[in-house]
Amino acid sequence: MTTTTARTATPTTPTMVPGGSALARAFGRTMFTKTLYDNRRIFAVWAIATGLLAMMYASFYPQISADAMANVPEAMRGFGFDDTGTAAGYLQGAVFGLLVPLLVTFYGAATGARMISADEDTGYLDLLLAHPISRTRLLLHRYAALAAGALLIAAATLAAVLAVRNSANLDTITVGNFAAQAVNLALLGLLFGAVATSIGAATGTSRATAFGLTAGLGVLSYALHGFAPQIGADWLRYLTPFHYYIGGEPLRHGLQVADAALLAAATIALIAAGAWRLNRRDLGR
Amino acid sequence: MTTPIELTELTKMYGTRRGLAGLTLTVEPGEVFGYLGPNGAGKSTTIRLLLDLIRPTSGTARVLGLHPRTDAVQLHRRIGYLAGDFVVDGRQKAGECLAFLASLRGGVPATRIIDLADRLDLDLNARVKSLSKGNRQKVGLVQAFMHQPELLILDEPTSGLDPLVQQTFLDMVTEAKAGGQTVFMSSHIMSEVEAVADRVAIIREGRLVALDTVADLRARSFLHVRITFAEPARAEEFIALPGVTDVRVDGNTLGCRVDGSPDALVKAAARHTITGLHADSQDLEELFHTYYAAA
Numbered sequence: 001m002t003t004t005t006a007r008t009a010t011p012t013t014p015t016m017v018p019g020g021s022a023l024a025r026a027f028g029r030t031m032f033t034k035t036l037y038d039n040r041r042i043f044a045v046w047a048i049a050t051g052l053l054a055m056m057y058a059s060f061y062p063q064i065s066a067d068a069m070a071n072v073p074e075a076m077r078g079f080g081f082d083d084t085g086t087a088a089g090y091l092q093g094a095v096f097g098l099l100v101p102l103l104v105t106f107y108g109a110a111t112g113a114r115m116i117s118a119d120e121d122t123g124y125l126d127l128l129l130a131h132p133i134s135r136t137r138l139l140l141h142r143y144a145a146l147a148a149g150a151l152l153i154a155a156a157t158l159a160a161v162l163a164v165r166n167s168a169n170l171d172t173i174t175v176g177n178f179a180a181q182a183v184n185l186a187l188l189g190l191l192f193g194a195v196a197t198s199i200g201a202a203t204g205t206s207r208a209t210a211f212g213l214t215a216g217l218g219v220l221s222y223a224l225h226g227f228a229p230q231i232g233a234d235w236l237r238y239l240t241p242f243h244y245y246i247g248g249e250p251l252r253h254g255l256q257v258a259d260a261a262l263l264a265a266a267t268i269a270l271i272a273a274g275a276w277r278l279n280r281r282d283l284g285r
Numbered sequence: 286m287t288t289p290i291e292l293t294e295l296t297k298m299y300g301t302r303r304g305l306a307g308l309t310l311t312v313e314p315g316e317v318f319g320y321l322g323p324n325g326a327g328k329s330t331t332i333r334l335l336l337d338l339i340r341p342t343s344g345t346a347r348v349l350g351l352h353p354r355t356d357a358v359q360l361h362r363r364i365g366y367l368a369g370d371f372v373v374d375g376r377q378k379a380g381e382c383l384a385f386l387a388s389l390r391g392g393v394p395a396t397r398i399i400d401l402a403d404r405l406d407l408d409l410n411a412r413v414k415s416l417s418k419g420n421r422q423k424v425g426l427v428q429a430f431m432h433q434p435e436l437l438i439l440d441e442p443t444s445g446l447d448p449l450v451q452q453t454f455l456d457m458v459t460e461a462k463a464g465g466q467t468v469f470m471s472s473h474i475m476s477e478v479e480a481v482a483d484r485v486a487i488i489r490e491g492r493l494v495a496l497d498t499v500a501d502l503r504a505r506s507f508l509h510v511r512i513t514f515a516e517p518a519r520a521e522e523f524i525a526l527p528g529v530t531d532v533r534v535d536g537n538t539l540g541c542r543v544d545g546s547p548d549a550l551v552k553a554a555a556r557h558t559i560t561g562l563h564a565d566s567q568d569l570e571e572l573f574h575t576y577y578a579a580a
Contacts (some may be wrong), residue, residue, distance in 0.1 A: 027382060031389070109325055126372075129337075131386065
């Protein structure tokens with residue numbers, strides 16, 4: 001009874017810190033949600049842009065198949081432009097073979113470079129890590145936000161191609177197979193995101209270097225995947241992530257579990273290596 | 286009570302460059318400890334070692350009885366840290382930033398943040414990048430003090446603050462000490478720490494060159510004396526006096542430096558008619574510079 005009196009006697013106090021919207025406050029609870037909130041516009045722009053481009057190119061299919069570009073240059077065979085006669089063949093060339101995977105690669109490189117490197121460049125990482133959060137935990141929260149962005153892009157791309165599936169005569173491909181391709185797309189983004197994040201985490205290099213190295217690696221491995229058949233070294237394709245992303249032709253055959261698992265395993269290994277090194281090095285200024 | 290900071294032969298090499306060379310010192314519970322040295326002396330290196338942002342090449346550091354690396358998370362909960370160049374993501378509002386940092390600490394009462402911001406006259410609704418350097422520093426002070434940590438580690442805390450806010454800061458330090466908190470603050474200006482520090486360490490090129498209470502440092506300082514006589518002064522009368530050095534004569538005026546008791550000088554001067562007397566105690570700033578300059 002006395003406690004009740006004591007409680008009512010307590011003056012009401014403001015419970016919120018001014019500055020920032022209710023949404024900002026709600027997202028400011030953890031490192032993961034805060035990173036998502038801080039990147040909300042960037043992630044949205046990536047998802048919308050990738051989705052719209054995928055939708056635009058997918059809807060070109062009826063014209064392209066009518067023109068029946070049978071004479072694709074020999075050099076372009078490896079890039080998947082050799083079969084524009086079927087919906088799956090066309091999409092594996094222009095949309096899921098070139099445009100979307102390269103965009104997602106650049107998303108991974110650009111976002112990954114900002115997860116550790118950018119804040120280490122400015123010195124903000126010092127402040128965050130002087131708080132009760134371990135280096136591994138910070139890395140995982142940051143990477144989880146990047147992963148959420150990659151999933152968003154893959155989901156937007158899937159929604160975009162499904163939206164034109166009937167109107168663009170793409171209904172020979174099942175929804176499940178589109179989803180399988182979207183899963184691989186997300187995994188590709190996760191992989192290159194892990195490369196850039198881990199380069200920053202492991203070496204403390206600048207944001208520009210982490211981005212440049214990852215983007216360069218992405219473009220190089222894309223070219224290698226495309227040209228390998230021409231130089232008679234098909235086996236080289238197995239060294240590039242693009243093989244595991246599209247080599248199993250998910251649009252025709254559905255999810256290739258082994259390929260997807262390999263991409264995921266490489267991602268986990270990269271993040272683990274990045275965390276291992278991050279825990280053992282000095283933070284730069 | 287655990288010892289807040291205990292450094293033993295702490296050494297940090299950056300390649301071949303020495304950041305810190307065998308530093309040994311202890312900070313006692315509840316004291317305000319001034320950590321002085323010129324830029325590049327190793328102040329920030331020491332502080333970043335305490336927070337496990339960098340690791341020592343050799344030697345050990347114990348903070349609140351714990352190991353900076355293996356107990357980092359537990360330790361950081363009990364420490365408030367202000368970096369020498371406090372940086373946060375500029376796109377967020379000051380209040381949003383502080384609420385987030387408070388969440389990383391598992392929450393801080395909103396009233397505590399609001400009170401500190403009011404006291405420092407910080408607008409929590411302003412976007413961080415729109416704030417001046419001084420106002421940004423206030424955000425840094427609020428985040429360091431807000432959870433009332435056992436140990437405050439402040440790297441050049443007053444940089445960019447105007448004199449009025451500097452005074453508020455000194456009051457906050459005094460209150461923290463009264464509340465049993467320990468404060469370790471670095472500076473390259475003596476007067477900044479002189480007012481609040483119990484003890485002062487001076488480091489130079491990664492080594493400890495002096496460690497004493499402010500009172501003892503002050504007692505160690507000497508007097509600058511200037512005496513004006515009715516007739517021309519004669520240097521030879523004063524040169525041999527104990528504790529008197531640096532004798533200069535300019536017409537009727539005698540200038541000199543006195544270490545220890547001025548008794549002999551006063552008695553010698555009293556044989557003449559004196560028309561003016563001026564004595565300045567050397568300020569700590571000057572003493573501090575002598576430590577800087579010493580090879």
